[in-house]
Amino acid sequence: QSALTQPASVSGSPGQSITISCTGTSSDVGGYEYVAWYQQHPGKAPKLMIYDVSNRPSGVSNRFSGSKSGNTASLIISGLQAEDEGDYYCVSYTSSSTWVFGGGTKLTVL
Amino acid sequence: QVQLVQSGAEVKKPGASVKVSCKASGYTFAASAMHWVRQAPGQGLEWMGWINGGNDNTKYSQKFQGRVTITRDTSASTDYMELSSLKSEDTAVYYCLHLEHDGSGYIDYWGQGTLVTVSS
Numbered sequence: 231q232s233a234l235t236q237p238a239s240v241s242g243s244p245g246q247s248i249t250i251s252c253t254g255t256s257s258d259v260g261g262y263e264y265v266a267w268y269q270q271h272p273g274k275a276p277k278l279m280i281y282d283v284s285n286r287p288s289g290v291s292n293r294f295s296g297s298k299s300g301n302t303a304s305l306i307i308s309g310l311q312a313e314d315e316g317d318y319y320c321v322s323y324t325s326s327s328t329w330v331f332g333g334g335t336k337l338t339v340l
Numbered sequence: 341q342v343q344l345v346q347s348g349a350e351v352k353k354p355g356a357s358v359k360v361s362c363k364a365s366g367y368t369f370a371a372s373a374m375h376w377v378r379q380a381p382g383q384g385l386e387w388m389g390w391i392n393g394g395n396d397n398t399k400y401s402q403k404f405q406g407r408v409t410i411t412r413d414t415s416a417s418t419d420y421m422e423l424s425s426l427k428s429e430d431t432a433v434y435y436c437l438h439l440e441h442d443g444s445g446y447i448d449y450w451g452q453g454t455l456v457t458v459s460s
Contacts, residue, residue, distance in 0.1 A: 328401055329387045
């Protein structure tokens with residue numbers, strides 16, 4: 231099972247919107263509505279931001295949203311804030327009843 | 341409240357095995373799944389495997405198949421992840437992860453992480 235493909239880095243200015251893509255195959259991202267997104271700050275454990283493609287856990291800002299089209303899922307962050315800077319990982323359920331992470335994307339707020 | 345407390349840091353020699361524990365509290369442990377995720381220094385997250393609640397079935401990433409074993413001691417509310425034939429590339433922080441559905445959505449709970457260093 232290969233890792234899902236994410237851009238290594240994205241950047242945006244405060245107030246802007248950015249999108250992080252996560253590309254897999256029909257055996258993972260494209261085959262199930264089980265894609266999640268995690269945010270990680272340096273030295274900290276990851277934090278769940280989106281689950282089941284587009285659902286937000288309680289307490290997560292509505293500036294974070296998720297979607298999926300075919301084999302590619304996307305995390306959209308609107309109204310970018312300095313505190314959004316960090317690493318973002320997608321993860322998907324697979325046809326082998328396992329899970330697979332993306333390689334991670336470093337978000338820089340300019 | 342949900343808590344996951346992992347065992348302490350380990351230093352191992354290449355070829356050895358390591359067993360990391362994750363003691364859970366605050367939820368119905370026996371009926372719940374647990375994931376294991378690792379992160380090498382400066383690298384991304386890597387899913388290793390999981391154990392399902394109820395039947396204790398396990399599934400492992402193909403990458404670790406044959407080297408990783410996840411077990412559960414329900415009486416102690418503790419899960420274990422054992423990784424064998426250690427290599428220097430296995431140096432990483434190992435996390436246990438529980439996803440709880442509270443009726444309206446999921447919440448993630450992570451152990452504090454266990455640093456495993458593989459060095460001769």
